[in-house]
Amino acid sequence: MSDDFEKAFSRACLHATEFRRSLPERPNLPKSDYHAMRRELTQPLPENGISAAVMIDELAEIAEPGLMAMPGPRFFGWVIGGSHPAGVAADWLTSAWGQNAAYHTPTPATAVLEEVAAGWLLDIFNLPSESSVGFATGGTVANAICLTAARGSVLRAMDWDVDADGLFGAPPIHVFVGDDAHTSVFFALQFIGLGHDRVIRIATDDQGRMDASVLAREVSARTGPMIVVAQAGQINTGAFDPFTEIVEIAKKARAWVHVDGAFGLWARSCPDRAHLTEGIDGADSWVADGHKWLQTPFDCGYAIVRDAEAHQRAMTIWASYLPTIEEGDRIPSALVPELSRRGRGVATWAMLKTLGRKGVAEMVGKHCSMARRIADRLAAEPGATVLNDVVLNQVIVQFGSGPDDARERLTQAVIDLVQAEDVCYVGGARWHDRWVMRISVISYAITVDDADRLTVSILRAWRSVRDAE
Numbered sequence: 046m047s048d049d050f051e052k053a054f055s056r057a058c059l060h061a062t063e064f065r066r067s068l069p070e071r072p073n074l075p076k077s078d079y080h081a082m083r084r085e086l087t088q089p090l091p092e093n094g095i096s097a098a099v100m101i102d103e104l105a106e107i108a109e110p111g112l113m114a115m116p117g118p119r120f121f122g123w124v125i126g127g128s129h130p131a132g133v134a135a136d137w138l139t140s141a142w143g144q145n146a147a148y149h150t151p152t153p154a155t156a157v158l159e160e161v162a163a164g165w166l167l168d169i170f171n172l173p174s175e176s177s178v179g180f181a182t183g184g185t186v187a188n189a190i191c192l193t194a195a196r197g198s199v200l201r202a203m204d205w206d207v208d209a210d211g212l213f214g215a216p217p218i219h220v221f222v223g224d225d226a227h228t229s230v231f232f233a234l235q236f237i238g239l240g241h242d243r244v245i246r247i248a249t250d251d252q253g254r255m256d257a258s259v260l261a262r263e264v265s266a267r268t269g270p271m272i273v274v275a276q277a278g279q280i281n282t283g284a285f286d287p288f289t290e291i292v293e294i295a296k297k298a299r300a301w302v303h304v305d306g307a308f309g310l311w312a313r314s315c316p317d318r319a320h321l322t323e324g325i326d327g328a329d330s331w332v333a334d335g336h337k338w339l340q341t342p343f344d345c346g347y348a349i350v351r352d353a354e355a356h357q358r359a360m361t362i363w364a365s366y367l368p369t370i371e372e373g374d375r376i377p378s379a380l381v382p383e384l385s386r387r388g389r390g391v392a393t394w395a396m397l398k399t400l401g402r403k404g405v406a407e408m409v410g411k412h413c414s415m416a417r418r419i420a421d422r423l424a425a426e427p428g429a430t431v432l433n434d435v436v437l438n439q440v441i442v443q444f445g446s447g448p449d450d451a452r453e454r455l456t457q458a459v460i461d462l463v464q465a466e467d468v469c470y471v472g473g474a475r476w477h478d479r480w481v482m483r484i485s486v487i488s489y490a491i492t493v494d495d496a497d498r499l500t501v502s503i504l505r506a507w508r509s510v511r512d513a514e
């Protein structure tokens with residue numbers, strides 16, 4: 046059983062190739078559904094094993110009807126990347142190497158590849174080169190990491206060692222968050238003991254941008270340790286907070302500024318869009334996802350902290366059997382809440398090596414112009430209203446007129462029809478009390494032709510809903 050790895054690997058490769066080849070033509074939606082699959086696949090733990098190759102064949106076969114065409118070219122749902130083959134292949138190698146990539150000296154290959162990838166990320170994001178980068182599972186955990194570093198740092202300034210002594214009895218931290226922050230920010234605050242409700246929510250405008258004058262007022266009304274959480278790329282509108290003003294207000298109060306830029310930070314890689322992020326480099330920590338715009342396979346997010354010591358203090362785990370650390374060494378596990386870990390950064394190295402600076406910039410730019418093209422065509426149609434300024438890759442649309450509930454019903458009817466036709470996949474979302482269709486152009490696989498097919502499908506659906514009214 047242990048020596049048939051060649052067969053297992055080549056069968057896996059074959060099935061993966063077949064799946065990826067099927068993407069341009071296959072439906073977006075899974076043929077089966079969750080409950081049906083649960084009925085079919087639930088079985089008792091096998092008493093006896095089978096060969097790895099046979100298992101892989103069976104796995105591919107039983108999974109097939111339950112796969113969504115997420116990495117396909119007609120997938121516009123949610124804000125997620127397309128698991129580019131280069132990243133997937135590198136990730137396979139990473140798994141096959143079987144390195145526990147926690148430390149640097151026992152596994153120098155993965156350690157140095159991640160270190161190089163970290164440097165490339167700071168370069169492409171144009172962020173301070175002294176920052177440290179932790180490879181986490183995604184934006185949610187990366188937000189928690191950065192906010193833990195922030196928590197430690199602002200309390201340290203008050204002579205409180207939160208890592209040793211915990212939060213009980215610590216000086217209270219004021220946390221300021223924009224009203225349209227991503228839900229994962231609130232979860233991260235909950236997770237690290239700062240509470241998802243124990244925040245000062247800052248009003249936002251119709252695009253979801255924090256109102257800097259409200260922030261200034263709220264900050265100046267308080268003293269003590271403070272953290273301000275800003276956002277690059279609102280999950281519905283793609284909007285960016287006014288970073289220059291936010292940083293200026295925060296710095297006066299010695300507040301830590303954290304920026305959640307899970308997909309929006311990638312705007313910095315693209316010369317046409319970098320202006321959206323102006324002033325962002327004045328912050329103290331940043332989050333971006335690899336599995337969004339860089340198209341790495343799941344899962345991959347980056348926790349970037351300017352004060353590398355604060356980052357390490359918050360995440361370091363130590364035991365006697367672990368290798369010694371020399372000045373300047375980068376310890377992969379000291380930047381994330383993990384000890385044993387895969388070399389998650391290798392896929393990032395692979396994607397940046399494959400695309401290069403130009404490739405990333407072109408892809409981001411292309412997605413933004415496709416979003417614009419889709420929005421312009423939809424906005425030209427009577428009864429379709431594009432609700433956001435399409436500055437990035439996100440488009441939100443509402444259909445119909447009249448009272449809110451009528452528009453809500455019509456919009457959902459259009460979404461349902463588009464999903465039923467299944468040429469393209471889009472979903473709905475709530476935006477400021479309105480139910481909208483949300484279109485994300487973020488997968489590497491999408492071409493202008495696919496974007497046009499999406500527009501045609503949406504318009505066809507809307508006209509048929511409208512005619513039936």
Ligand SMILES: *Cc1c(COP(=O)(O)O)cnc(C)c1O
Nearest residue numbers: 183184185227229305307308334
């Ligand atoms: C996707 C996203 C997150 C969460 O990231 P995960 O990788 O899903 O954990 C956080 N913030 C924003 C703005 C996002 O778009």
